[in-house]
Amino acid sequence: MASTRVEHAFSRVGPGFAVVESVRVDQITPRARLGITARLILSIIIAFVMLIPVLWMAMTAFKARPDATASPPKVIFVPSLDGFIGLFTNRTQLSAAALAEQQQRTDLNFWERQTLARGMRILGPSKFVSQLSNSLIIAISSTILAVTLGLLSAYAFSRYDIPGKRDWLFFILSTRMLPAVVVTIPIFLMYRAVGLYDTHVGMILLYTVFNLSFSVWLLKGFIDEIPIEYEEAALVDGYSRLQAFRKIVLPQCVTGIAATAVFCLIFAWNEYAFALMLTSEKARTAPPAIPANLGIGGIEWHVIAAGSMLFLIPVVIVTFALRQYLLRGVTFGAIRQ
Amino acid sequence: MAEIELRQVAKKFGDLWAVKPMDLTIYDGEFVALLGPSGCGKTTTLRMISGLEAVTEGRIFINGKDVTWLSASQRDIAFVFQFFALYPQMTVRQNIAFPLESQGMKRAEINQRVAEVVKLLEIGHLLQRKPPALSGGDKQRVALARSLVRKPACFLMDEPLGALDAEFREVMRAEIKRLHLAQHATTVYVTHDQVEAMAMGDRIVVMSAAEVQQIGTPAQVYHDPANLFVANFIGSPGMNLVPGKYVGDEVHLRGGSVYPTPPAWRPTLAARWQRDDVIVGFRPEAAQVSETGAIRGMVYASDLHGSYTMLHVSLNGELRPNGNGEDTIVHIRARRDVHYVIGSLVRFDLNPEMVRFFDPESEKAIAKEVRG
Numbered sequence: 012m013a014s015t016r017v018e019h020a021f022s023r024v025g026p027g028f029a030v031v032e033s034v035r036v037d038q039i040t041p042r043a044r045l046g047i048t049a050r051l052i053l054s055i056i057i058a059f060v061m062l063i064p065v066l067w068m069a070m071t072a073f074k075a076r077p078d079a080t081a082s083p084p085k086v087i088f089v090p091s092l093d094g095f096i097g098l099f100t101n102r103t104q105l106s107a108a109a110l111a112e113q114q115q116r117t118d119l120n121f122w123e124r125q126t127l128a129r130g131m132r133i134l135g136p137s138k139f140v141s142q143l144s145n146s147l148i149i150a151i152s153s154t155i156l157a158v159t160l161g162l163l164s165a166y167a168f169s170r171y172d173i174p175g176k177r178d179w180l181f182f183i184l185s186t187r188m189l190p191a192v193v194v195t196i197p198i199f200l201m202y203r204a205v206g207l208y209d210t211h212v213g214m215i216l217l218y219t220v221f222n223l224s225f226s227v228w229l230l231k232g233f234i235d236e237i238p239i240e241y242e243e244a245a246l247v248d249g250y251s252r253l254q255a256f257r258k259i260v261l262p263q264c265v266t267g268i269a270a271t272a273v274f275c276l277i278f279a280w281n282e283y284a285f286a287l288m289l290t291s292e293k294a295r296t297a298p299p300a301i302p303a304n305l306g307i308g309g310i311e312w313h314v315i316a317a318g319s320m321l322f323l324i325p326v327v328i329v330t331f332a333l334r335q336y337l338l339r340g341v342t343f344g345a346i347r348q
Numbered sequence: 349m350a351e352i353e354l355r356q357v358a359k360k361f362g363d364l365w366a367v368k369p370m371d372l373t374i375y376d377g378e379f380v381a382l383l384g385p386s387g388c389g390k391t392t393t394l395r396m397i398s399g400l401e402a403v404t405e406g407r408i409f410i411n412g413k414d415v416t417w418l419s420a421s422q423r424d425i426a427f428v429f430q431f432f433a434l435y436p437q438m439t440v441r442q443n444i445a446f447p448l449e450s451q452g453m454k455r456a457e458i459n460q461r462v463a464e465v466v467k468l469l470e471i472g473h474l475l476q477r478k479p480p481a482l483s484g485g486d487k488q489r490v491a492l493a494r495s496l497v498r499k500p501a502c503f504l505m506d507e508p509l510g511a512l513d514a515e516f517r518e519v520m521r522a523e524i525k526r527l528h529l530a531q532h533a534t535t536v537y538v539t540h541d542q543v544e545a546m547a548m549g550d551r552i553v554v555m556s557a558a559e560v561q562q563i564g565t566p567a568q569v570y571h572d573p574a575n576l577f578v579a580n581f582i583g584s585p586g587m588n589l590v591p592g593k594y595v596g597d598e599v600h601l602r603g604g605s606v607y608p609t610p611p612a613w614r615p616t617l618a619a620r621w622q623r624d625d626v627i628v629g630f631r632p633e634a635a636q637v638s639e640t641g642a643i644r645g646m647v648y649a650s651d652l653h654g655s656y657t658m659l660h661v662s663l664n665g666e667l668r669p670n671g672n673g674e675d676t677i678v679h680i681r682a683r684r685d686v687h688y689v690i691g692s693l694v695r696f697d698l699n700p701e702m703v704r705f706f707d708p709e710s711e712k713a714i715a716k717e718v719r720g
């Protein structure tokens with residue numbers, strides 16, 4: 012009989028048992044339970060498959076050069092900081108005499124000793140440090156700009172009757188419809204003409220414009236959700252429009268601002284195509300720089316992996332810290348709190 | 349305190365008249381209820397008074413000063429919103445102090461003012477909480493406190509009780525009335541609940557379809573409705589409205605009964621009436637059931653209301669359970685201790701003081717001529 016089967020399969024749910032938590036009948040039939048288990052296992056497998064490259068990258072970052080290129084690949088290896096040293100420093104191969112001389116020294120620090128063990132000497136910091144700081148400066152500045160400007164225009168679009176509002180919004184969105192590669196050449200020519208090529212300002216400007224459409228749309232969704240009565244109450248209570256915006260709207264859309272900022276930051280941080288075309292020395296960011304770590308004897312995979320891993324960490328931290336806002340962000344603020 | 353005057357104030361949204369030109373004077377200390385069905389323009393009227401909505405036509409005066417083009421913050425009014433609009437990120441105390449801070453008031457004075465309203469509304473225990481954690485009634489109290497704290501010239505309230513349970517509405521209704529009496533503040537109160545308007549308003553402005561239908565005291569709009577809309581809208585159930593033909597001092601009602609008009613009305617009806625059709629209006633309590641009553645009908649349904657029975661009487665004299673357009677059902681009040689069998693015949697008379705007549709064409713009430 013059906014009822015005994017349910018009781019048998021789920022000893023604590025069913026007629027005659029106290030309701031500990033509410034359960035819908037269609038969720039506790041054996042079939043449904045099987046389905047739930049199957050889906051769970053499938054998600055774990057998919058998540059694992061997705062994470063393998065990341066895991067592999069992290070492993071490679073800690074391998075020594077021979078281990079990184081070993082075939083068949085090594086899963087068990089002796090961890091090494093070669094990759095990071097390669098990333099952050101410029102080195103030179105020492106002659107046997109110089110090597111012997113260096114080995115006598117006692118004032119070497121940890122990194123220098125590590126390098127020396129490979130028969131090399133550190134000449135100075137590599138360009139990667141400045142490239143990473145370029146990435147930081149450009150990503151953070153453009154994010155602040157895109158979110159600030161986006162917030163102001165989203166507020167205007169949400170609260171005022173702007174003539175041709177829908178057309179404007181569509182126009183703003185349409186700036187994102189062209190793939191980046193299509194516009195890089197014209198932008199390259201324009202930037203070179205006005206002297207923005209390979210400058211921080213140029214890259215900040217570009218990423219701000221690129222993120223602005225996204226930021227306007229996302230923030231408009233959040234501001235639309237704040238009832239206008241709050242501001243009207245403040246207006247009646249003797250505040251100006253700007254004060255009402257600052258004291259009432261702003262605190263209520265921190266969620267939206269956080270979500271928007273994360274997305275803008277990730278875009279600007281990860282952007283590759285524009286950065287490759289529009290920067291060379293001064294303003295080069297990390298993404299195009301990392302794969303350019305070609306050593307003398309071929310591709311330095313452990314250095315590239317170390318660079319990629321370091322590059323990933325800020326995004327992971329920011330995403331993790333603001334994860335509860337991201338879901339509302341991807342749904343354009345449509346989830347009720 | 350303040351007197352508010354609207355002169356030919358109107359609002360158009362695109363081609364739609366939200367409020368057609370209206371005149372209204374709200375006297376100092378008066379409590380005026382703006383009553384009407386959904387979408388009739390009550391909120392729009394209130395928002396125009398507050399300055400949150402610009403007028404399309406007309407002028408608004410507060411204390412004789414033209415405020416038509418002043419912003420909301422310059423009008424010295426308080427607005428209580430239907431959903432309270434308490435700032436969710438601030439505590440109750442911060443919410444109440446917020447209007448005072450805009451004036452750059454000193455901290456000590458703010459604290460004192462807050463303490464006053466907190467005492468008045470008995471919300472001392474809520475001060476450190478945030479609005480989302482409050483019950484509907486408490487939110488309402490805090491919203492009232494926030495509007496009171498500034499001691500504004502007048503209060504504008506947009507269905508402030510609309511979001512509360514029926515039980516709580518009554519408590520808060522009394523509370524608002526008490527505050528009004530204590531403060532003697534000019535108040536405009538929007539509601540679509542006629543019981544609320546009748547209970548609270550010194551005067552009621554009945555609106556429908558963007559137009560003012562009648563302005564009067566609760567007794568006036570109840571007993572002397574200006575037109576069919578008001579007659580039907582006020583009271584639950586509304587006034588009974590029975591079409592008939594006026595023939596020689598009698599009205600032949602639809603359904604066959606013949607109603608002899610009260611003598612006081614005869615000159616008016618005879619003199620003014622060119623055509624013979626007329627609508628007789630009477631409240632349920634105007635009917636007196638009696639063996640010899642002039643109007644007869646059949647009991648269609650009967651509801652016991654505790655102190656009285658409300659009879660639904662079909663004047664057609666026959667039962668048509670599905671009720672088509674021909675049928676005329678009136679509500680009359682009867683004694684609670686008599687059992688009226690459904691389908692039985694009843695006769696009733698009308699209290700001559702409480703009968704009203706309407707013109708079916710213009711839908712307006714016919715004014716009784718007083719011969720001197």
Ligand SMILES: Nc1ncnc2c1ncn2[C@@H]1O[C@H](COP(=O)(O)OP(=O)(O)OP(=O)(O)O)[C@@H](O)[C@H]1O
Binds near residue numbers: 361365386389390
């Ligand atoms: N901002 C607006 N834009 C366009 N039309 C509006 C606007 N505000 C109100 N209206 C229209 O004006 C009319 C009157 O609206 P209003 O809000 O004043 O009605 P109300 O009497 O307050 O109704 P309710 O009882 O539903 O609150 C309605 O038809 C409404 O759709």
Ligand SMILES: [Mg+2]
Binds near residue numbers: 390391392506
């Ligand atoms: Mg309204």
